[in-house]
Amino acid sequence: MHDLWFGAFLSPEAAGRDRLLRHVMLADRLGLDLVGVQDHPYQPDFLDTWTLLSAIAQRTERIRLVPDVINLPLRPPAVLARAAASLDLLSGGRVELGLGAGAFWDAIAAMGGRRLAPRESIEALAEAITVVRALWTPGEPVVFEGTHYRLGGARPGPFPAHPIGIWIGAIKRRMLELTGRMGDGWLSSSFYSPPEAVAAQAKVLDAAAQDAGRDPAEIRKVYNIGGTFSPLPGPGFLDGPAGLWAEQLTELVFGVGMSGFVLAPGVEAERDLRTFAEEVAPAVREAVAKERGRPAPVERPVTLADLDEAGRPRAPRHDPAALTPEQRRLGRHLVEVHDGYRRELRQVQDAVDQVATGAPRSALDRLSVRQNHWTLGGFCATFCRLLTVHHTVQDESLFPAILERDSTLAPVIKKLEQEHEVIAELLARLDDACVELLANPAGIDQVRAGAERLAAVLSSHFAYEEEELVEPIGRLDVQV
Incomplete structure (x- = not known):
């Protein structure tokens, strides 16, 4: 039984690349499980999928990366195996591989790809899966002689950081049967297969899996979806409030066996992603957990307890009186930097209070309520960005410089x-x-509440950092 995954299906338009990356990072922060990117190498207005997924991996921390689905006729499977394994290693095991047999054959042929008949394309896909898995498996050089692909002693590797699932995009019977025999997952789409059709397709897939001696429940079923969030229910699938979405997706979990839903957001993409992640996904998880008799996961607020103040290590002590005036100045500079952030955070909290009480003044004066919210958001965003830069500089520059001079500070760092x-x-x-x-x-x-929690945690963190690092920074002549 698979855990439920929820994701974002984003269009790789080159002209909208900045917006696309913002949406990806938002999806990661919202806790969505995966991001799917379609692959159309013949489309000149699209970014290359593997290049884009690499950029996404660099900008995210948790979210899984899925080509949804790879255009196999233009991606040689041996190279594809190495590309997927490489990205899985670089991303910390966050890659799944969506594969398709191919479509839009005129465009494929225009790019130099082979034009295949439907039966040939399915045969080629089956061979490609064999090639990919062989190169992910440690062992002797691989020899494979297929009708469409061959390996003449290729050495396996690199090996993925985790067992990458091969998810097959399938609509018609022969592709569904192939998925049942060979796939780790199934990718379908509400744009081509509405719920009634996808239920019938699932039966074909499950029967093929059983005929192959497999448990159909082992195959993850993922549904690319689109719809409209609106206050009142509409006539179509996923047309209405978040509660209606949750009910319809829950029915697909139990009626079809779906365990993944990947949303293609509409014009108001950020609103759609937030509603999907914060309202729909938790409601579906709760309903499914209740039916299965398991507690639903609950997001816990971050508190001072997360800092584990009692478990903080302490550095060896040295006599600060031995420091020269210049060394003491180096150490005090860390406190001065922190004091700047303390002042900035107090200003953010003051701005929050002004908006909350409806009595704006200073920079917020003479603005409408909505303008107040925009300005407050700007204050918060600027503070968050600057503090993130400060911590990044410490992690990448200050801390390594300290450790290079005094390794006994490693537990504190x-x-x-x-x-x-x-x-x-x-x-x-x-x-x-x-x-x-x-x-x-x-x-x-x-x-x-978020500003108050941040202030409490940051006050404790700054105090600890000053207690442990002010003296070493001066003694070791480290520039802050």
């Missing part, structure tokens, strides 16, 4: 880096709350 991750989560949640405030003014309480 490791703890500070861990606390940076806790603070990064708080910053992301505060930023999300400010964005949500634009759509829901009642969300000011969430913004205020």
Whole structure:
């Protein structure tokens, strides 16, 4: 039985690349499980899928990466195996491989690909799966003689960081049967296969799996979906409020065996992704968990306990009186930097209070309520961005310089880096709350709570860092 995954299906338009990457990073922060990217190498207005997925991997931390689906006729399977394994290693085991037999044959032929008949394309896909898996399996050089692909002693490797699932995009019977025999997952789409059709297709797939001696439940079923969020229910599939979406997707979990839903957002993409991640996905998970008799996962707020103040290591002590005036100045500079962030955070909290009480003044004066929210969001976003840069500089420059001069500080540095991750989560949640405030003014309480949690955690973190690093920075002549 698979855990439920929810994701975003994003169009790789070259002209909208900045917007696309913003949506990817939002999906990662929202806790969505995967991002799917279609692959049409013959489309000149699209970014190359593997290049894009590599860029996405660099900008995200948790979300899985899925080509949805790879155009096999223009991607040699041996090279594809190495590309997928490489990206899985570089991303920390976050890749699944969606494969398709091919379509749009005129465009494929125009790019130099072979034009295949339907039966040939399915045969080629089966051979490609064999090739890919062989090159992911440690062992002797691989010899394979197929009708469409061959290996003449290719050495396996690199090997993925985790067992990459091969998910097959299938609509028609022969492709569904191939998926049942060989696939780790099935990718379908509500744009081509509405719920009634996809239920019938699932039966074909399950029967083929059983005929092949496989348990159909082992095959993850993933549904690319689209719809409209609106206050009132509409006539179509996924047309109405988030509660209606949750009901319809839950029915697909139990009626069809779906375990993944990947949303292609509409014009208001950010709103759609937020609603999907924050309202639909939790409701489906809760309903499914209740039916299965398991507790639904609950998001826990980050608190001071996450810093584990009692477990903080301490550095060996040295006599600060031995420092020269210049060395003491180096250490004090860290405190001065922190004081700047303390002042900035107090200004953010003051701005939150002004908006919450409806009595704006100073920079917020003479603005409408919505303009107040925009300005507050700008304050929060700027603070979050600058503090993130500060911590990144510490992680990549200051901390390595300290460790190079005094390795006994390693436990303290490791703890500070861990606390940076806790603070990064708080910053992301505060930023999300400010964005949500634009759509829901009642969300000011969430913004205020987020700012208060951040202030408490940051105060503790700064104090610990100053206690442990001010003296070593001066003694070791490290520039802050």
